[in-house]
Amino acid sequence: MAKTFDYLNKVLRASQAGWASPSLLLRYAIIVVAIGGISFAYAFSAGWVGWPVHRAPLSATRVVNAFESVTGPHPGFRRNHAKGICVTGRFESNGAGAALSRAHVFAPGVIPVVGRFSVPGTNPTVGDGESRLRSFALRLAVPDGEEWRMAMNSAPIFSVRTPDEFVAELAAHRVDKGTGKPDPARIAAFEEQHPEARAFRDWTRAHPASSGFDNAAYYSVSAFRFVKADGTSHYVRWSMVPEAAYQPVEAMQRRDPDFLAHRLVKTLGSGPLRWHLVLAVAQPGDAINDATRVWPQTSNRERIDAGTLVIDRAEAQIDGPCRNIDFDPLILPAGIEPSADPLLAARSATYMESFYRRMSEEVRYASKR
Known part of the structure; x- marks a missing residue:
């Protein structure tokens, strides 16, 4: 899949450079044709087509439709995490991660990074104070041409275990047209049937949202299999610790609906921001394929500080470097593999569907100009 997205990104960059035609519409059309041409291969590699009927996972179309039903469609924006800001910087690997994985990202050195801070949700105009979570997505461009893309949240667990349950959760949180808010009774009924969703809500209430993007920890949520050069492996969850x-x-901050971006830009004006990439190794009994279950904070758990993430610049998402990046968590370098967590394949295909829709919407908008 990394090679597929390498190709797509080349097409995006080439079209933006204007090699195909001076026509903006034609350049956008090239993007859509490229996306359409690889969509089947993408979905197949994520396990979303070519399955027997009794094993077929939930369609990405249905998931994205569920996102749009929460607050209505917002053309041109991501279907989740619609509100965000681009950032750039570098990852300074100290070499310690090589004890768990042969991925080149863990060799000592510096790797350029493009990222995006955001708040969860489908509405790009939502006030920052309404969210209990922060999110952080990254693309690490490894020197050998591979990439590692991360999509992290400020909670170490997820609210549901499967894509079907997630669609049901989105339906429960759908905004009522009369009140402009979700129906509390509908949410309570969902949580009654899904106690893990209540546990997630309780976790977020016990851990108030951070005052900024800069002082939150971010978690992989799902586990991944890290493979060493000799073939031995361990399951790992990671975190970015500020x-x-x-x-x-x-x-007082909540009075500003955009305080997260404003604080980030102001803070970067005083110097770079830093997080440490901490790799936590699974122990016997830890949930490998269930993102709703937290790993206990045991004193004997192996943890490795693999290096420092440095962010030194922020730009608006409308034309910043993260604008056309799909932060698919299954775009991984050799030496890191997905677990069987059912959310991973669902997120991968859903991100692609969202990406395709917003690119198509840009074409339609350009055609009317």
């Missing part, structure tokens, strides 16, 4: 001290969001 050097900035955590502070909960304050009531």
Whole structure:
């Protein structure tokens, strides 16, 4: 899949450079044709087509439709994490991660990074104070041509275990047209049937949202299989641990609907921000394929600080470097493999469907100009 997206990104860059035609519409059309031409291969590699009927996973179309039903469609924006800001920087690997994986990203050295901070949700105009979570997506461009893409949240667990349950959860949180808010009774009924969703809600209430993007820790949520050069492997969950001290969001901040981006830009004006990539190794009894279950914070768990992420620049998502990046968590370098967590394949195909829709919408918008 990394090679497929390498090709797509080349087409995107080439079309933006204008090699095909001076016509903006034609350049957008080339993008859509390229996406359409690889969509089947992408879905097949993610396990979403070519399955027997009794094993077929939930379609990406249905998941994205469920996102759109929450607050209505917002053309041109991501179907989840619609509101965000691009960032760039570097990852300074200290070489310690090589104890768990042969991925070149863990060799000592510096790797350029493009990322995106965001808040969960489908509405690009939502006030920052309404979210209990922060999200952080990254693309690490490894020197050998491979990539490692991450999509992390500020909670170490997810609210449901399967894609079907996630669609049901989105339906439960659908905004009522009369009140402009979700129906509490409908949410309560869903949580009654899915106690893991209630546990997730309780976790977020016990851990108030951070006052900024810069002082939150971010988690892989799902486990991944790290493979060493000799073929031995371990399951790992990772986190980005900030050097900035955590502070909960304050009531005064909530008055500014865009305080997260404003704080980020202001803070970067004083210097770069840093996080440490910490790899936590699974122990016997840890949930490998269930993102709703937290790994206990045992004192004897192996943890490796693999290096420092440095972010030194922020740009608007409308034309910033993260604009056309699909932060698919299954785009992995050799030496890192997905677990059997059912959410991973679902997220991969759903991200692609969202990407395809917003690129298509840009073509339609350009055609009317």
